[in-house]
Amino acid sequence: xxxxxxxxxxxxxxxxxxxxxxxxxxxxxxxxxxxxxxxxxxxxxxxxxxxxxxxxxxxxxxxxxxxxxxxxxxxxxxxxxxxxxxxxxxxxxxxxxxxxxxxxxxxxxxxxxxxxxxxxxxxxxxxxxxxxxxxxxxxxxxxxxxxxxxxxxxxxxxxxxxxxxxxxxxxxxxxxxxxxxxxxxxxxxxxxxxxxxxxxxxxxxxxxxxxxxxxxxxxxxxxxxxxxxxxxxxxxxxxxxxxxxxxxxxxxxxxxxxxxxxxxxxxxxxxxxxxxxxxxxxxxxxxxxxxxxxx
Amino acid sequence: xxxxxxxxxxxxxxxxxxxxxxxxxxxxxxxxxxxxxxxxxxxxxxxxxxxxxxxxxxxxxxxxxxxxxxxxxxxxxxxxxxxxxxxxxxxxxxxxxxxxxxxxxxxxxxxxxxxxxxxxxxxxxxxxxxxxxxxxxxxxxxxxxxxxxxxxxxxxxxxxxxxxxxxxxxxxxxxxxxxxxxxxxxxxxxxxxxxxxxxxxxxxxxxxxxxxxxxxxxxxxxxxxxxxxxxxxxxxxxxxxxxxxxxxxxxxxxxxxxxxxxxxxxxxxxxxxxxxxxxxxxxxxxxxxxxxxxx
DNA sequence: ATTGACTGATACCTTTTCGGCATGACTTAC
DNA sequence: GTAAGTCATGCCGAAAAGGTATCAGTCAAT
Numbered sequence: 001x002x003x004x005x006x007x008x009x010x011x012x013x014x015x016x017x018x019x020x021x022x023x024x025x026x027x028x029x030x031x032x033x034x035x036x037x038x039x040x041x042x043x044x045x046x047x048x049x050x051x052x053x054x055x056x057x058x059x060x061x062x063x064x065x066x067x068x069x070x071x072x073x074x075x076x077x078x079x080x081x082x083x084x085x086x087x088x089x090x091x092x093x094x095x096x097x098x099x100x101x102x103x104x105x106x107x108x109x110x111x112x113x114x115x116x117x118x119x120x121x122x123x124x125x126x127x128x129x130x131x132x133x134x135x136x137x138x139x140x141x142x143x144x145x146x147x148x149x150x151x152x153x154x155x156x157x158x159x160x161x162x163x164x165x166x167x168x169x170x171x172x173x174x175x176x177x178x179x180x181x182x183x184x185x186x187x188x189x190x191x192x193x194x195x196x197x198x199x200x201x202x203x204x205x206x207x208x209x210x211x212x213x214x215x216x217x218x219x220x221x222x223x224x225x226x227x228x229x230x231x232x233x234x235x236x237x238x239x240x241x242x243x244x245x246x247x248x249x250x251x252x253x254x255x256x257x258x259x260x261x262x263x264x265x266x267x268x269x270x271x272x273x274x275x276x277x278x279x280x281x282x283x284x285x286x287x288x289x290x291x292x293x294x295x
Numbered sequence: 296x297x298x299x300x301x302x303x304x305x306x307x308x309x310x311x312x313x314x315x316x317x318x319x320x321x322x323x324x325x326x327x328x329x330x331x332x333x334x335x336x337x338x339x340x341x342x343x344x345x346x347x348x349x350x351x352x353x354x355x356x357x358x359x360x361x362x363x364x365x366x367x368x369x370x371x372x373x374x375x376x377x378x379x380x381x382x383x384x385x386x387x388x389x390x391x392x393x394x395x396x397x398x399x400x401x402x403x404x405x406x407x408x409x410x411x412x413x414x415x416x417x418x419x420x421x422x423x424x425x426x427x428x429x430x431x432x433x434x435x436x437x438x439x440x441x442x443x444x445x446x447x448x449x450x451x452x453x454x455x456x457x458x459x460x461x462x463x464x465x466x467x468x469x470x471x472x473x474x475x476x477x478x479x480x481x482x483x484x485x486x487x488x489x490x491x492x493x494x495x496x497x498x499x500x501x502x503x504x505x506x507x508x509x510x511x512x513x514x515x516x517x518x519x520x521x522x523x524x525x526x527x528x529x530x531x532x533x534x535x536x537x538x539x540x541x542x543x544x545x546x547x548x549x550x551x552x553x554x555x556x557x558x559x560x561x562x563x564x565x566x567x568x569x570x571x572x573x574x575x576x577x578x579x580x581x582x583x584x585x586x587x588x589x590x
Numbered sequence: 591a592t593t594g595a596c597t598g599a600t601a602c603c604t605t606t607t608c609g610g611c612a613t614g615a616c617t618t619a620c
Numbered sequence: 621g622t623a624a625g626t627c628a629t630g631c632c633g634a635a636a637a638g639g640t641a642t643c644a645g646t647c648a649a650t
Binding site for chain 2: 002003004005006044045046047048049051058060061062063064065066069070072073076077079080081083084085087088092093094279280281282
Binding site: 301324325327328331332348349350 | 637638639640641644645646647
């Protein structure tokens with residue numbers, strides 16, 4: 001045999017009023033069923049909780065101890081629905097978000113500040129992944145949201161353009177081009193050793209640069225997938241590299257950044273990316289909160 | 296509308312099995328009422344907790360959050376009766392105990408060690424009081440148990456002899472009597488200035504000494520109620536005093552203790568004292584634990 | 591594509607539980 | 621001694637809960 005929350009509410013009321021009649025009135029019921037509630041509670045607990053003297057009601061020591069537990073139970077029980085509702089509405093919860101390393105450095109902080117201010121109860125878990133890994137993780141439901149580069153399969157994913165930036169040429173600061181007072185054109189790079197993006201692992205940048213700047217692939221001296229690596233190779237004097245403007249924010253010494261003449265001023269896109277069929281209510285709130293944010 | 300502990304047990308079972316049929320079997324019921332329990336719980340909570348797909352059952356984020364609260368509630372609810380039973384049986388609880396200061400120093404520690412070993416869940420609160428105060432506090436239910444000196448009103452109190460000790464004469468170490476190689480007799484004190492017990496505040500010692508050692512009251516130079524005070528006055532050379540043997544344990548410098556020839560070898564009694572009509576179950580266990588302890 | 595197995599929801603009925611009223615048993619106060 | 625107050629008990633009707641049968645939807649195998 002076990003007891004019910006109603007019986008605990010009865011006990012609390014009687015313990016506070018020390019009078020069955022008044023306690024019953026407070027619970028909007030009559031005294032007899034309240035007396036029976038307490039009797040059943042005592043039977044279920046296996047100890048006398050109240051001393052009834054037909055003239056006064058007192059808590060036994062066991063009653064005192066059990067009352068404290070009853071109050072703990074009831075306070076959790078009363079607060080739990082509101083908690084579940086906040087989670088259900090998405091104002092509280094967990095969003096696991098992936099981002100592409102170096103290229104996101106500049107905007108990730110601002111994005112997190114925005115979310116913290118608007119959704120203080122939503123916890124963000126951050127994962128560093130390249131676009132390909134993000135897509136796999138979104139499909140496998142290991143993350144809820146990505147900051148990634150196109151293209152995406154519109155069958156499976158929704159996305160929103162979050163940020164555009166220019167494509168720059170990273171050169172060693174002692175390089176002759178570093179003093180140039182105009183934008184770099186393909187002809188300037190006719191004999192330069194190139195540090196280039198991997199066609200497989202950094203497909204977006206590969207396709208972008210190829211479409212923006214016609215170049216001879218045979219001058220590629222390194223094939224790399226991370227912006228960070230490119231910067232270090234440039235710093236080491238291995239060649240020149242095409243990087244997004246946000247690479248400036250990474251403090252790699254001895255690297256200069258030059259504008260490039262491209263058909264589109266800011267061709268590098270960063271998108272918010274999420275699965276069409278997500279069951280995480282907090283994701284919807286996060287997307288709402290970022291609706292009008294363009295970083 | 297509110298929910299019940301049974302519904303929480305239903306939720307936990309379904310969340311663990313992720314299958315209504317198996318969960319119902321575990322709860323020794325059939326599947327339909329369990330489905331209705333969960334529906335009512337969701338209605339009461341105001342959020343969907345489970346995603347049912349006629350093929351698989353999943354927890355929603357709100358369900359996860361609420362499940363954790365449900366487990367907290369149930370674990371308290373399941374542990375609470377055992378707690379109440381321990382309190383009810385007296386194996387756990389609080390006993391407020393008074394003791395007379397100096398004269399109890401020697402035995403109080405041993406008594407507390409004994410109780411700690413036998414009743415580790417019973418907390419003892421200690422109060423320092425003279426016998427008169429103890430009787431008042433027991434009557435007013437401010438304490439549960441006293442360590443006091445007779446006499447007691449047997450109508451209101453029960454008591455048990457806990458300790459006997461000798462009556463000693465405290466003298467300054469430079470006093471001529473300090474070198475005596477036999478017990479002191481009344482004649483030795485014919486001209487000594489006496490530090491004596493207050494007839495009102497230390498009635499027990501007053502009556503005891505008067506009955507054991509016939510003396511001329513006109514040689515009393517100080518009237519005192521606490522043994523501690525007596526020792527300091529002896530130390531200051533103000534006279535000699537009758538003190539219980541346990542006063543030796545109080546480290547007051549320059550005081551020597553001499554045996555006294557008394558009709559009874561150990562006339563000073565210390566009793567356990569408690570109200571006949573106590574409602575504290577822990578008191579009964581403490582008395583049981585001390586049943587055969589004679590300190 | 592059809593069929594059978596599986597699973598949660600629903601309809602309906604029976605049993606249990608719960609609350610309310612009337613009243614009893616007992617104590618306290620005047 | 622009587623009256624007022626308080627908790628417990630008996631009884632009844634209403635509400636709630638559980639069980640059986642069945643429905644509706646999905647998946648897998650033929």
